[in-house]
Amino acid sequence: MGIRYGCFFSYAHGQHAYMSKFKNDLADALRCYLEPHFDNESELFVDTEQLGGGDDLDRRIALALCESVCMIMIYTPKYEAHAYTRREFAAMQLIEEERRAWYPLPSHLIIPVIMTRHPLCLPPQITNPGMYVDFSRYTLATGDLKTNPDFLPDIEKIVQRIAAHYHYLKHCIPPGHDCSRFVLPPIPEVWRAEPPPHFPR
Numbered sequence: 001m002g003i004r005y006g007c008f009f010s011y012a013h014g015q016h017a018y019m020s021k022f023k024n025d026l027a028d029a030l031r032c033y034l035e036p037h038f039d040n041e042s043e044l045f046v047d048t049e050q051l052g053g054g055d056d057l058d059r060r061i062a063l064a065l066c067e068s069v070c071m072i073m074i075y076t077p078k079y080e081a082h083a084y085t086r087r088e089f090a091a092m093q094l095i096e097e098e099r100r101a102w103y104p105l106p107s108h109l110i111i112p113v114i115m116t117r118h119p120l121c122l123p124p125q126i127t128n129p130g131m132y133v134d135f136s137r138y139t140l141a142t143g144d145l146k147t148n149p150d151f152l153p154d155i156e157k158i159v160q161r162i163a164a165h166y167h168y169l170k171h172c173i174p175p176g177h178d179c180s181r182f183v184l185p186p187i188p189e190v191w192r193a194e195p196p197p198h199f200p201r
Helices: 017-037 057-066 077-081 083-099 152-172
Strands: 005-010 042-045 068-075 110-114
Touching (some): 005 057, 017 042, 017 068, 017 152, 068 083, 068 152, 077 083, 083 110
Parallel strands (some): 005 042, 005 068, 068 110
């Protein structure tokens, strides 16, 4: 295995400006601040930029996940509603479990970035202490994330988490580890089986 990407971007696709602008702004900010930490690796894997129309999607996604240091999960209610994004999340959980035997993990490999909160609550999958960063105050009027002082401390937290894992992983990958053998897990169950009894109908 070689490290090819600092971070795999996992997100639900959107058709309108709010979702696409947030994804692009966050990607731009992370590329900017991750670049000094890496040797020849790409800062991010973003499917809209690096997958071609003829690609075997499952195989390419599995390979990119395995070759990434961490995963940025852009959380929206739409994310947990989509089977494929939940599958990417489950895949990185498997990778984290494997790497736990290679080095002492300084933090989780999945970094949830909260873009839009669920009207009820965040799902338990991402509410572990210290696991996520909250960008839900972002709007189309926010401007450039990489120069916005309201968001820079959280950008720095994300960058430092990825950089710490990168330096551990670079020295601890077992010889001969083959990412081409990694396959995506089956589609996991929904994160919310049904609305709670008090949910308005």
